[in-house]
Amino acid sequence: MSDLLKKGFHLGLGAAISGKERFEKMVNEMVKRGEISPSQAKTMVNNWMNQWISKGQNKDKEWNEQAKARFQDQMKELGFVSKEEYEKLEARIERLENLHGR
Numbered sequence: 001m002s003d004l005l006k007k008g009f010h011l012g013l014g015a016a017i018s019g020k021e022r023f024e025k026m027v028n029e030m031v032k033r034g035e036i037s038p039s040q041a042k043t044m045v046n047n048w049m050n051q052w053i054s055k056g057q058n059k060d061k062e063w064n065e066q067a068k069a070r071f072q073d074q075m076k077e078l079g080f081v082s083k084e085e086y087e088k089l090e091a092r093i094e095r096l097e098n099l100h101g102r
Contacts, residue, residue: 020048020049
């Protein structure tokens with residue numbers, strides 16, 4: 001992993017942890033003031049965490065799809081064919097050989 005990528009990852013992780021800590025502090029203050037119950041606070045924190053986990057998973061999926069598309073484009077530029085294209089060509093050759101009695 002490149003140094004820049006590591007720094008970006010750590011920055012994002014630090015921001016997420018900081019955000020979680022601030023959110024938990026805000027929720028705890030609401031409990032102290034009697035605005036919500038401890039069980040409501042727990043539910044709020046869990047819902048918030050689940051939302052961020054979901055966003056992270058969606059972003060990971062998006063990045064993986066983008067990386068796969070870039071890789072496929074690079075392979076195509078280098079003259080490689082996809083598995084699907086190869087299988088189509090293989091089937092076509094087989095049909096042609098069958099037509100010519102091989």
